[in-house]
Amino acid sequence: MVFLQPQLRNLVVLAVLMATCITAILTLSPYPLLVLSLVGIWAMLGLSWNILGGYGGLVSFGHAAFFGGGAFTVAILFHDYGVSPWIGCVLGAVVGGLLAVVIGAVTFRLKGHYFSLAMLAYPLALIPVFTWAGWSEVALPLQRTNPIAYMQFSDARIMPAITMVALLGCLFVCLFIERTRLGMQLYAIRQNELAAQCAGIATMRVKLVASLISGAMAGLAGALYAVVVLVVTPGSVFGMLVSSQALIVSMFGGLGTAWGPLIGALILVPMAEILNAGLGARLPGVQGVVFGLAIMAVILVRPQGLFWAVRDHVASRRPALPVMPSVALQAAPAAPAKPPGDVLLTVEGISVRFGGLHALSDVSLEVRRGEILGIIGPNGAGKTTLFNVLNGIVGTTSGAARLGDARLTGLSPQEVSALGVARTFQTVRAFPRLSLVENVLVGAFGAHRSDRAALEAAWVTVRRVGLQDRALVPASLLTSRELRLMELARALAGNPTLILMDESFAGLSTADVDGMIAQIRQLAAEGVTVAIIEHTMGAMVRLADRFVVLDGGRNLASGLPDQVVRDPRVISAYLGKRWVEHAGT
């Protein structure tokens, strides 16, 4: 369990690191001290990359833009305007942050490799511009009077110390992110952005906040780099090698954890420097080869990176703790038929067209408060499309839906979630390394402003679905049934009035199915309204209060389950028209 927990282990590691740094700074000679500064700078760049790429899954090939922005801010301010690098570094971070927000706002609409390629272009585009603008080489002038005010120290130990302090600060920030809402929301976006939106997460805002922090960190790293190397050229700070190093250091060391870039920088930077110093004359470029081979090896063998590889290895060696399976809920006795409540959801004449395909034609239905409505129909009937419309994922060609008095169609997934509609998805994607309750947490962010309240809500929901004994188990160890309940809990965590469940029973054993049915009935008794799409008809017949049947995108029938399954029109839809003639049911 990581969320909001003060991580004693982290503090201990940080303390040890600080102690090691201090010892190193006090004992090493000037050249290794320089390398130490560089380790710190590249580690910071890696941490910055990791915020977007590791936590958020937004693989950027252009972090050099922010790094270079910071470097040139310091250099130009000092060289052209005499502004001290102390101020320059702060401004460098600001420039980096702002650049990242602007670039992000424009580029986040792209997905996958298109995003990565676009990010590639930004820093590379800046190189010829800076060269043409006259900044092909900007040197930080030597200050004879009052050098300390301009970050020029005769003592070779000061710069490494400053860099280490900055690094520690960045580490703190990243560890903080991992433990709070921003980190969880980034994980959710990385895993399934659509589901995150349906859970009420304002994905664009989250990405921009992450960009701001990432860019600022990279800008700071670049600024410090300028102070350390004293000469800035467009190629050296905007170039491909910088963007690559940001990525490589993180992915080699461990993707998605603050320790990863640290480990990566600690191993790769000194190795490259030593090789460069020793062999650089005879084998120029050995640094690039080292980085290249390192990342290739990692991707082929352990794509998650060193940190996770070692941790998994250690964990597998430890004797496995006995895993206590949770007690399956007894099949609930058939609940007495409840009088239907007032109408909660109205769907009127909804049609959806995708190009030439009529996915839905004039579909209407009602869902009453507190009932369990089963939406059934043969393959391709448009059931999932209907849910997508209700969720705001897909727009309608005509028709409308209302939840109580509020209009439901034409809203974004986040707005729909805010109205109290939750959705489960067919493929449960969990954060494998996080505990069950932390997985559920993602669903609570939309409805709860504070982290504490969200966590409380998550615990309450976990208890509601009967999984409190398994709350701290990492999701990778959960059974199929528990994962399905977890998905349901995620949807419940936001206290919705209506839950849209999409095929939660597929592949479950009979005992598990019984348990799920009991669970959902329990929820309905507590006042939650459920609309469920399901193909496992045996389960549906026992679960649903009412059926609505769709066929070929149209309404076919509706009514009590026992009646609907005997309705000749429904039987024809499933088994074929002539079946009814043959069987004469």
Add this chain to the structure above:
Amino acid sequence: MLALEGIDVRYGGLQALRGVSLHVAAGEFIAVIGPNGAGKTTLFKAISGVVPLTAGSITFEGQEIGALRAAARPHRGIAHVPEGRQVFGDLTVEENLLLGTEALAGRGTAARNVERAFDLFPILAERRKQQAGALSGGQQQMLAIGRGLASSPRLLMLDEPSMGLAPTIVDDIFEAVHRLNRQEGLTVLIVEQRAIEAIEICDRGYVLSTGAVTLQGTRAELLADTTLREAYLGA
């Protein structure tokens, strides 16, 4: 010709097929029906080798093929007409059929098989140079079947050929396949959600529900069975 014994398939942490056993003799027309999510497509994917077996064996013409890689199975004579047609949208109708002849393995000649497909479905001949992606659903299904037949297969497997098609077109297609079975002795294995069309033309059938065979029998037996409705509608 084809024998499946105790097939288990597990993927994505779920048991998709449980102990499924099935036999198809040469010249038979076998139907596998069942509700959505029963595992019918998984069954075909297991036979085609696209999905690995967790347990059990598949024997084709006396040879164990469980370990044979997917790309090699069509060459042995198993043609798979996949769910959703899956034509090569960017290629012409003729090129699609030629692709079907990749797995001939000497059982026939490419040119002749392409012409036979055009004889079977004349509407394809009219559109031989058109891009397959521009055809209607029914025409694409005919193309997919023609493509399957182009390799002169010993066993033709059809995965939900009726999906998304109008009933009259489905009848035409089923009639064509039925004729191939009766007149040329082509062994056919068909998976269908819409039970009646499949049962009416088959010799024997299997009912698959939540990954296991719950019912099997001859055409007459299946038509008479009242529990079939329960398998689909739960009650």
Add this chain to the structure above:
Amino acid sequence: MNWSEHGEQILQVLSAGLLLGCLYGLMCAGLGLIFGIMRVINFAQGEFMMLAMYAGLNGVALLSPGRAWAFPVAMGVAVIVALLFYGMGAATHYLLISRVSGARALGSLDGGHTGQLILTLGLSLVLQNGGLMLFGSSPTSISNAAADTSWMLDMTDDITLFLNQARLWSAVMATAAVGLTLLLMARTGVGRRLRAVASNPVAALYMGVDVERSFRTAFGIGLALTAVAGVCVATFYPFQPYTGFDFVIIMYAGVVLGGMGSVGGAFLGGLLIGLVQQLSTLVLPPQLQNTAVFVVFLLVLLARPQGLLGRSVERA
């Protein structure tokens, strides 16, 4: 500047753009073919081209009797290098690329795109810097007589167009190479198989097509095309181990502009990029000619990611 001088300048720049564009088009065609068939973005494409340039250099040094013959020999060497790089491509795919793409990558979170991008990024770093170690950093090129001579085309009394021989013949070679590839794709069984795999790899598998082998072939052809481009460019453009980097944005811009799915589209995209780059020198200082390319690249990605000729961005 009077009219005819303007006109001459514009025509000269246009012709430069077209000639260079043909070569960019060839580079892009290689990249585009690989992406179109395998959905793999080969980050190291530029570096393979750089290696081909050095291969061409050495080939010509070995085989050419003198400067006068250097260019025709270079064209012959280009063919040999193409075959060599086809093999190299197949081997690279077999050993490396296949492990992070195709069937093996389907389970991962993003369909394996990140994995292969990063693997080829690493490969590009290794090749670039390995090249630096092997070849040194001083720029070089294939010394040949054709690069020194230009044909003079008298368009009108006042306007004379200078067409550099090496560039002109290279452009012809490039167009021929792309044309040959398009012919291969459209008319042969191999090409049909590759197009089928590009269109629907699952269905191709059901047809008994060895999809992994098709991927290998595609990768090989893609590298071979870019290798020819490399040898051609080497006859009139100085190169060093970091040259791939000079062309990386041009290649991606061209492929994205033309539509990432097709060879022909990529060629046209590269051609357009060449024109954009050269025409921009009419209004921008020469150092910023690539900036125009970047701007076009970003505009295309943001406004119309499927490019001018491509299908929709996400393949079904």
